[in-house]
Amino acid sequence: MFPQLPSLRLLQRCALGMAALLGVASTAARAQYVAGRTYFGQNNYVEYRAGNAPLLLAAPHDGALRPAALPDRTCPDATSVTDANTQALVRALDSAFTRRYACQAHLVVSHLARVKLDPNRPLPEASCGNALATQAWREYHGFLDDAAAQVGAVVGRRGLFLELHGHGHAIARIELGYLLTASELRRPDAQVLALADSTSIWGLVTAQPSGRAALPGLVRGPSALGTLLAARGYPAVPSQQDPAPQSADPYFNGGYSTFRHGSYRNAGPVDAIQAETHAPGLRNSATNRRRFADTLAVALGTYLRMYYGWQPCRALPTGVAQPEPASACAVQVDAAGRALVLGPGCGAKRLLLYDLRGALRFQADLRGDERLPLPPLAPGLYVVRLEWLQQAPSRAIKIMLP
Numbered sequence: 001m002f003p004q005l006p007s008l009r010l011l012q013r014c015a016l017g018m019a020a021l022l023g024v025a026s027t028a029a030r031a032q033y034v035a036g037r038t039y040f041g042q043n044n045y046v047e048y049r050a051g052n053a054p055l056l057l058a059a060p061h062d063g064a065l066r067p068a069a070l071p072d073r074t075c076p077d078a079t080s081v082t083d084a085n086t087q088a089l090v091r092a093l094d095s096a097f098t099r100r101y102a103c104q105a106h107l108v109v110s111h112l113a114r115v116k117l118d119p120n121r122p123l124p125e126a127s128c129g130n131a132l133a134t135q136a137w138r139e140y141h142g143f144l145d146d147a148a149a150q151v152g153a154v155v156g157r158r159g160l161f162l163e164l165h166g167h168g169h170a171i172a173r174i175e176l177g178y179l180l181t182a183s184e185l186r187r188p189d190a191q192v193l194a195l196a197d198s199t200s201i202w203g204l205v206t207a208q209p210s211g212r213a214a215l216p217g218l219v220r221g222p223s224a225l226g227t228l229l230a231a232r233g234y235p236a237v238p239s240q241q242d243p244a245p246q247s248a249d250p251y252f253n254g255g256y257s258t259f260r261h262g263s264y265r266n267a268g269p270v271d272a273i274q275a276e277t278h279a280p281g282l283r284n285s286a287t288n289r290r291r292f293a294d295t296l297a298v299a300l301g302t303y304l305r306m307y308y309g310w311q312p313c314r315a316l317p318t319g320v321a322q323p324e325p326a327s328a329c330a331v332q333v334d335a336a337g338r339a340l341v342l343g344p345g346c347g348a349k350r351l352l353l354y355d356l357r358g359a360l361r362f363q364a365d366l367r368g369d370e371r372l373p374l375p376p377l378a379p380g381l382y383v384v385r386l387e388w389l390q391q392a393p394s395r396a397i398k399i400m401l402p
Contacts, residue, residue: 033150036104036387038352041139043067043132044111044360048143049094051106054151054159054310055300056144056270057094058108060119060257061165062087064359067132070116075128080115083166085283090164092293100297101312106147110140111359120163120255144261152269158203158308161272162300163257166283169250173235173242174282176226177254177274178219179264185244189216200254200262201271204307220244223306225273228299234282234292252276331384337402340372340384348386355382377401 033039035052045065061083073080087109094107110119117133118126119140127133144161151159167175178199184192196205196212201219208214218224219238226239237245245251254262254274262272277283282292304310330343331351340351351372353362361382364372379401 033146038350038363038387039143040360040363041143042135044363045117045132045136046139046143047107047109047111047360048147049104049107050150051104051147052313053097053101053103053105053304054154054157054308055097055105055304056108056147056151056159056161056261057090057105058140058144058161058163058257059083059087059090060110060140060163061114063110063112063114063117064355065111066113066116070112070130070132071128072115073118073128073130073133075125077125078128079118079121080113082114083164084279085289086164086166086277088286089277089283089289089293092289093164093296096290096293096297097300100294101301103313106150108140108143108147110136112136120165120257122256126256141257141260144257148261148268148270157269158207159270160300160304160308161258161261161270163255163272163274165252165255165274165276167250167252167276167278169278171249172278172280172282173237174226174229174278175245175252175276176219176236176238177252177258177276178238179254179259179262180219180238181253182245182247182249182251185219185238186247192216192219197265200258200264200273202266203263203269204271206266207307218307223303225299225303228302229296232295232299234295331386331399333399333401334371337379338374340374340399342366342370342372350387352385352387353382354385355380374401 033050035050038047038049040047062085090107090109094105098104110117112133117136119137123134123137126137148159148161151157169175178201180192180195180199184195193212193215196202196215199205199215204218205212205215208218220226220240220243222240224239226236227241229236230239230241235242237251252274254272258272258274261268261270263270281288283289301312332341332343333339334341340353342351348366351364351366352360353374355361361377362374382399382401384399
């Protein structure tokens with residue numbers, strides 16, 4: 001994320017040139033993606049769950065892994081502050097979206113601690129030159145590229161990319177970044193519309209009948225994403241209720257990922273918005289995260305239907321097995337705490353085990369009733385995620401390891 005900088009436009013152009021020069025390796029050659037299936041990069045540092053909705057969700061700054069093979073980032077301007085609970089928040093949002101609309105977003109998560117990798121930066125600053133961190137950076141952006149390509153493969157379809165972050169600013173409001181600085185947002189609408197091709201939603205602007213004149217309404221009009229959130233009790237800027245930050249207010253207007261994967265200068269089929277969330281009352285407890293995630297899922301569903309012509313999935317496609325009830329999917333820990341035992345009749349195809357920080361600790365493909373030996377793990381509470389076929393939603397079960 002970039003705070004308001006006088007040289008943002010120059011920085012963006014440099015970042016794009018650098019990405020083109022260094023290359024962002026696509027993972028398309030590696031896998032034919034199946035919606036609902038989870039894929040991992042090298043060493044499980046980056047996770048991608050393929051979706052079937054024109055929505056990309058990502059959390060780059062709440063990983064827990066600190067492998068000794070990766071040195072801490074110490075290059076100039078390296079930032080290491082964790083956006084606490086944003087991974088849990090993006091997963092809650094993903095679940096709420098699936099629950100409400102029977103569709104799955106594309107989901108990308110970095111499991112590396114930010115001190116090891118910052119995916120929301122140009123490569124030299126993101127990895128500080130470490131080869132393993134560079135590979136993870138390429139995977140993070142490669143998965144997003146592949147998700148965008150899947151959205152764009154549907155004739156005439158555009159999509160939306162939302163990257164979730166956390167801020168510690170004094171004003172408890174959501175800061176939505178479109179690559180417009182705070183000073184640019186304070187301009188009158190007649191001047192803001194002249195900046196349309198410099199935003200991360202330029203593709204969406206050009207799709208409107210009024211062209212660039214639609215920009216002010218898209219970022220702070222009655223149907224803007226910030227307005228939809230504020231109307232549901234979550235103040236946001238920009239919005240109709242709060243059109244622009246005041247001159248003394250800190251404000252994050254979008255970072256490398258928003259620029260890289262959005263439709264700046266109409267590049268690509270996906271528009272991008274960076275969402276900077278505050279902690280109090282929003283991401284500081286599981287209850288608050290679930291409540292906000294459900295609100296944001298509703299706002300995104302409204303936004304996608306209004307501007308992208310999207311319709312919720314009413315039912316799973318023919319031939320895709322419906323998931324069995326959670327009660328039929330018993331997962332138990334053996335007495336020694338060294339294996340997971342799955343009960344009969346579950347039918348799940350994949351099992352993933354996460355700790356409470358959201359770090360992946362174990363995964364396995366399933367072939368029926370079975371006993372799965374576990375690697376050495378610390379005692380405590382873990383979350384088992386079971387996945388079925390294609391678009392069938394996953395289920396989460398809490399377990400305690402002795």
